[in-house]
Amino acid sequence: MPFLDIFTDYSALDYVSDIVDILVVWFVIYKLIMLIKGTKAVQLLKGIFVIIIVRGLSSIFGLDTLGWMMQQALTWGFLAIIIIFQPELRRALEQLGRGRLFSRSGMQEDEEQERIIESMTKAVSYMAKRRIGALLTLERETGMSDYIETGIPLDSKISSELLINIFIPNTPLHDGAVIVQKNQIAAAACYLPLSESPFISKELGTRHRAALGVSEVTDSITIVVSEETGAISITKNGELYRDLTLDRFKEILTNELVGERSNTSSVKWNWRGKK
Template structure:
């Protein structure tokens, strides 16, 4: 076998390896973009783009010239409109890229963030419970809560116990409704949550408890209720209501749910990266 044959084989192997890495990187970037827009109004935008592309393909196949021209104009100017309408989302994505947060963080960093989140929530809930300040706090998990965030006043603020307490102080503009926490941010306040229509709910429970149960029936969120009448703390998840939790019980439940979820996500990310599923 000649030298040229070896060179050709090496070149083909290099091209195959290069193309494989190229495809894997493209899929990884697409996956990260999906994770960024998941649970936000940008999801509806993506669906709209797919519909426009489908209509464009159909119009080309059946030679619908006027409709095809309209779709071309939409696609031509649509990207400019997207850049203007979704400027805040694009800016946040670029900020994450600049900070090196676009790619996955270590499990240790996520665990530290979850611990800070638990501490801030526990401190705020304990303060409000002692003073009988009514509160409704919902933590987004896997199921996106973008539709409910849009019903309130969007904040996108860093979570702190002081901010949560101030939001629920009576007779303030944001105290009526739910606060939705998204990752490490207060996404929005004064949000409307769906009320549970279960006939098994105790008549003594008010609107906050019904809303907490309602959102737990349609999402996998964890929702915290502080009763304005008694100061008792309740937690809902998966359609279940855990009532009158003491301070240590509440913190223990929150720690178990959030830290175990964080560990599962980290473990899943590692297994997926290695390309393994079982054993």
């Protein structure tokens, strides 16, 4: 049978090659989605899907004029995307160039993360004792370039002294969020989206709502120090974990930033833990 001949012509190597090909394509698509998640490009993709759906429906129902318009939008739209999103495409290529193939060894990366954790712990301890309000977001897989652009660019090495000085009241950068990207303070005084959840306690202020809001649209970890009580909180995946002790705060950061690559911690940190 001709249909069966198609399979007999395939060798085991061909099957393996096809499987690898499909997996690589899916991996590239996944990385692209994670790269643009939380940026303006997400809305662009939604618009493209709408145009494709309208184009298909116009063909089904014989709406020739509408179909022609949608086809022109698709034909010339990709050229417009390259022009409009030139900065985002440039950043994407830069991130690709800074990828795993060109990154430092895992041990060096862990040492740098541990230094950052120590700096953050020292800064948070200082601010919590003196009830200095703070909002600090750590970028992970999901891009946060849109939020970084709303603040004042710093591109500075992380240190406890710099973090403390940023959040000192009545200074130019204290109002807003600090965003950490690629182990550096990318920007300060950034605006984050406020959570619209009706289940947030009324005693929580704008900082906690912003921390929850950004955790609902990205996979970032956000640290909050309350100006009223000095309480330390962390948000992740749309959940708020309040009143953390300093030891627990440091352990959570270590598990999230270092433990995910290290085999020294075999048990995943229990976020809910003790209050």
